[in-house]
Structure formats: structure tokens, C-alpha cells
Amino acid sequence: MLRLFALAAVCCLWLAACIPPTSTSLSERLIAPGGASPLLEHARVEALLARLPTRSGMAEGADGVQLFWRALDPGNYQLDYRYAGNPQGSALQQVAFDVHFQRPTEPVAPRGTVVLLHGWMMDGDSLMPWALQLAQAGYRTISLDLRNHGxxxxxxxxxxxxxxQDVAxxxxxxxxxxxxxxxxxLFGVSYGAxxxxxxxxxxxxxxxGVVVMESFANAGRGIRDMVPHMLSSRPDTLKATAMTLYARLVYARQDLDAxxxxADARLALDLDKVDVRQALHDTPSCVLVLHGQADQHIPVAHGRLxxxxSSxxxxxxxxxxxxxxxxMRLDRLGATVDDWLARSGDPGHCPAPLPVGPAPAASALASR
Incomplete structure (x- = not known):
């Protein structure tokens, strides 16, 4: 069983994880990830990836930044994915899923290529279940580690x-x-979206076509929504409790505008003008936006914007x-995403997605 220990799902680790003892500035956490994510059991992920027929390498992005990529070819992987659930919906509650597959015995010509883009403090390998889902649907998948990640x-x-710019x-x-x-x-989650x-x-x-899952609509607004929520989260483990209390002590009284x-000054960037909605308006591609109704890190208002x-x-x-x-809900979203990608070839007639069904009952997965 692959377990995610969710301190904040993708972006929340800005606040709690890997905080240097000498750092008292929240802006430092906005400028750089500050470490590798503890959300994934990396040894387990690497063991699963070792069984897959992937290729990988480095390619140059903007400003000479080197980007790691990993490709997975399409085929019949006999994917069996099960989600164990997060019944309380807590940002700090353990979530688990299980994935089984077989190596394909025959090559399949790709019907297209999907580039997978991960969230903050994650890496391309964190989207391995989606790489399998889409490869089984006939696509070659290429996961990228974004700059400053992986x-x-x-x-x-x-x-x-x-x-x-790197991706292009x-x-x-x-x-x-x-x-x-x-x-x-293109398929992105949170920061990757x-x-x-x-x-x-x-x-x-x-x-x-572009699949945009739980993106912020505006970076400055996303930070202002996320930080107070994360500081008010209730952890359920001793480690998470200590980290959250430390984050509150260090960050709670800092003025978010300041x-x-x-961060703007350090990055030479105006975060309040990083406008994803305008980017989607200007792209000629078909776009599918997905957002969880109970999302409190990047509230659903962002998805609605x-x-x-555009039409x-x-x-x-x-x-x-x-x-x-x-x-994690491949069980709810996999068929919808597969179908939408297959029908999104004509930007003049972007298809409405199939509705997402009710959540299947969470599986009880035994620990390994």
C-alpha cells in the first residue's frame, strides 16, 4: 500500500515541512520549496517505477535550468487502482491507495502524448498512478520534475x-x-496545473487539451487563502502537531501582504499579477478544470473563476x-479524463466532460 502522509497536500508544506531552524520568514517558503516532500514513501514509489518500462533523461529549460523527464509508453498494464480514502477530509490525516499492474507484453502505438506536471514540493514520480492510467488509455506519458524540484x-x-517556459x-x-x-x-495538479x-x-x-486540477486562479490570492487555513489545521500525529505548532509560532503574526x-522582490515577480484565468482565456486549447468542492487549501472559488x-x-x-x-481519485476521475482527452481534438468544438459519479466506497487496505 502506498501511503500519503498529508500535512497539506502539495502546497501546504510551504508552512510546516522542512522548515530550517534559523528561518523566521514565511517569504522564504514562498520563494523555494526548502526540501523534499515527506508525503510519499519514496522507496516504495521507486520500487514500483523500477518495474515499469520507462525512459528518462535531462533536457534544458529556460535560463539553462536542467529538467528531469520520465516517459512511459502506452500498453495494457492491467491496472488495478484502489483508493483507501480520507473519511474526515483532514489536511493532516493519513490517506492510502494501492496500485497493481503488469508490464505490457506487446507494444502499442501512442494516440498522443500527455505531459504530467506535479505540485509544490512533489516531483514527477508522484503522478505515477496517472501516468499508468493514461498509458493504459493509449497515451505516452512524460512526467517532468519542475525547476527546484526532484x-x-x-x-x-x-x-x-x-x-x-521550461515546459515549452x-x-x-x-x-x-x-x-x-x-x-x-498537458495535465497538471495544483502548482503544476x-x-x-x-x-x-x-x-x-x-x-x-489541458487538464487543470485544483489550480489557484491568482497566485497572490491563493497564498492569502491557503496560509490562514494551514495555520488553523488540526494535526493527528505527534510529528505533525509539533510541526504545526512551530509554524504557528513562527508565521502566525507575519503580515501576509508584507x-x-x-517574495515579489526576491523573485522579481508580482504574485498578484500571476493570473491563471487570463492564461486560460488566451490559450486556444480545450481546457478541463477540475476542483474538489471540499478543497480548503485552494478554495473552490478559484476553480469557479x-x-x-473562455468558451x-x-x-x-x-x-x-x-x-x-x-x-488520488482515479476511481472517480479516470474514465472522465480518458474520455475528455479522446474527444478534445478540435478547439472549435471543445467537448463537455462526462459527469463524475458518486464516490465508490473506500477500500480497506492492509499495510505493507
Whole structure:
């Protein structure tokens, strides 16, 4: 069983995880991730990836930043995915899922390529279940480690803007090498969803469709919504309790406007003008926006704003799902995403997605 110990699902680790003892500035957490995510059992993920027929390498992004990529070819993986659930919807409650698969015995020509973009303090390997889901649906998947994450190099964060420049350069490099084959789709989660939106705008007609899962609509607004929520979270383990109490002591009295202004100055970026909605308005691609109705890290109001970006944008609000749980719900979202990608080839006739069904009963998974 693969377990996620959710301190804040993707972006929440800005506040609690890997805080240097000497750091008293919340703006430092907004500027750089500050460490590797403890959300995933990395040894377990690496063991699963070792069984998959993947290829990987490095490619140059913007400003010379080196980006790590991993490709998985389509095939019949006989995927069996089970979600164990987070019944209380807590940001600090353990969530578990189980995934089983077989190596394909016969090669399959890709119907297109999906580039997968992860969230803050995660890496491309964290989207391994989606890589399998989409590979089984016939797509080659390429997961990227964004700048400042995973095996990739370092450079100023852009809250999706600079990262989109990286994605565009890497996509064009990999297409020249034959790794990007057929129609191109982008799939992003949280910080990666903002990146996918800006990358689609930059790549223009090269992108057929974009899946935007739980993105902020505006970076400054997202930070102002997320930080108070994370500081008020109730942890359920001793370690999480200690980390949360420390975050409250260090950060609770800091003025968010001043914090954001300090981050702006360090990044040479105006976070209040990092506008994902405008990027989606300007992209010619079909767009599917997904947001959990119970998301309190990046509240559902952000998804509803993105839904209004253009007539090419379709929106699904998923009842009962949080910022942590939504990316894990392949059981609810897999068929909808597969079907939407298959029908999103014509930007003049962007398809409405299939409705998402009720949540299946969570499986009781035994620990390994």
C-alpha cells in the first residue's frame, strides 16, 4: 500500500515541512520549496517505477535550468487502482491507495502524448498512478520534475510562469527526439496545473487539451487563502502537531501582504499579477478544470473563476473531495479524463466532460 502522509497536500508544506531552524520568514517558503516532500514513501514509489518500462533523461529549460523527464509508453498494464480514502477530509490525516499492474507484453502505438506536471514540493514520480492510467488509455506519458524540484536544477520560481517556459522548451526538445508523439496534452495538479495553464498559452496550437486540477486562479490570492487555513489545521500525529505548532509560532503574526511583497522582490515577480484565468482565456486549447468542492487549501472559488476563462473551458466540481484527495481519485476521475482527452481534438468544438459519479466506497487496505 502506498501511503500519503498529508500535512497539506502539495502546497501546504510551504508552512510546516522542512522548515530550517534559523528561518523566521514565511517569504522564504514562498520563494523555494526548502526540501523534499515527506508525503510519499519514496522507496516504495521507486520500487514500483523500477518495474515499469520507462525512459528518462535531462533536457534544458529556460535560463539553462536542467529538467528531469520520465516517459512511459502506452500498453495494457492491467491496472488495478484502489483508493483507501480520507473519511474526515483532514489536511493532516493519513490517506492510502494501492496500485497493481503488469508490464505490457506487446507494444502499442501512442494516440498522443500527455505531459504530467506535479505540485509544490512533489516531483514527477508522484503522478505515477496517472501516468499508468493514461498509458493504459493509449497515451505516452512524460512526467517532468519542475525547476527546484526532484532531480531538476534550480532557478527562480515563477508560480507557473517561468516553469511554463521550461515546459515549452523541453516539449520542443523531446518532440525533436521523437519522445513527444502525436497530439500533445498537458495535465497538471495544483502548482503544476498553473504551470500547465501558462505552458498551454505559450505553446498555443501545439497543445490539444489541458487538464487543470485544483489550480489557484491568482497566485497572490491563493497564498492569502491557503496560509490562514494551514495555520488553523488540526494535526493527528505527534510529528505533525509539533510541526504545526512551530509554524504557528513562527508565521502566525507575519503580515501576509508584507510577506508577499518580500517574495515579489526576491523573485522579481508580482504574485498578484500571476493570473491563471487570463492564461486560460488566451490559450486556444480545450481546457478541463477540475476542483474538489471540499478543497480548503485552494478554495473552490478559484476553480469557479477559472471555469469562466473562455468558451473552450469546461468545469467539473467534485463533491466531497479535498485538495489532497482529488488527485488520488482515479476511481472517480479516470474514465472522465480518458474520455475528455479522446474527444478534445478540435478547439472549435471543445467537448463537455462526462459527469463524475458518486464516490465508490473506500477500500480497506492492509499495510505493507
Amino acid at each position: 532531480r531538476s536544477g534550480h532557478g527562480p520560481a515563477g508560480y507557473g510562469t517561468r516553469e511554463a 522548451r523541453v516539449v520542443r526538445t523531446l518532440r525533436a527526439q521523437g519522445e513527444v508523439s502525436g497530439p500533445l496534452y 498553473a504551470t500547465a495553464s501558462f505552458a498551454a498559452e505559450r505553446l498555443g496550437p501545439e497543445v490539444q 510577506v508577499i511583497a518580500a 477559472l471555469a469562466q476563462a 473552450r473551458t469546461h468545469y467539473l466540481e467534485v463533491p466531497g473531495e479535498t485538495h489532497l484527495s482529488l488527485p
